[in-house]
Amino acid sequence: MGRPGLSSEARPDKVIFHPSTGFCVLRKSLIEPLKLGSCTESEAWSYTPEKTLSLKNTDLCLQADELGEIAKLGIICSDSSSRWDVILDSKMHISSKLANGSTVCIDIDSNTSTI
Template identity: 35%
Template sequence: MYHPLSGKCVMANENNTLEASDCLNRSKWSYTGDESPIWLMGTSLCLNVVGDGLPVIISSDCSSNQSTWRVVLDSKLHIAARDAQGRSLCLESNPFNSNIILTRECLCLNDDDSLCNESPPQIQWFTLISRFILTYSVCALAWFSRDSGIHEPASPTFAKTKNVPYYDAS
């Protein structure tokens, strides 16, 4: 699971909550489609919504409404589930505040949404993508030097010297 705004992936942590992390240490997820759980691969655990503004938890309760997720059709980038009160809440990662992934009321799904003025909808954009696509998209955007800790822009010349894939769309 990938968060485009931060360029990070979703990882299950030791507290059974989710956090945005570099994509090398991401957790692997399985999702069969709308109105189904999002499973932590290799386990019998899935994502559960607790409430508005609260962290998403990883739980063995995978048959309740709180573990039933859907991709919101209006944006195709919001992933939502219903809390115990029946409110539809979206995954949210605000990289400016914390790495913890929460659920909140979905932002900017219609033209008269007053929440659009409070926060950009991109903090709630997530996508489920395959490892192959993720590996290439991350490498094509930038390269992280473990030695210097500096992000350097990807380019055909730079990619050759670092032996990383590069896609030139021009």
């Protein structure tokens, strides 16, 4: 998905977009949780053949922890909680399988905009 709001001359990058709010996933720092914010401030992500969502030009990937817990960035991208399957034909939903076999999807906390 390209960056919303940028001209067609700009090089399109992939962002993690939350359609119902119109915002994208942002990283403020390594220790702060991922949050939603302006797509123009979002970093580029890549979806690898190994099904990881990685911040472009870094070794950081999106990881699921537990159901109801915040998603995080990490460097160990080979376990199942770092693999994200695109679900539904819209390609707008992704899910990951936790170590205990549970499947989780990315959602936001509407009070804090945390992922």
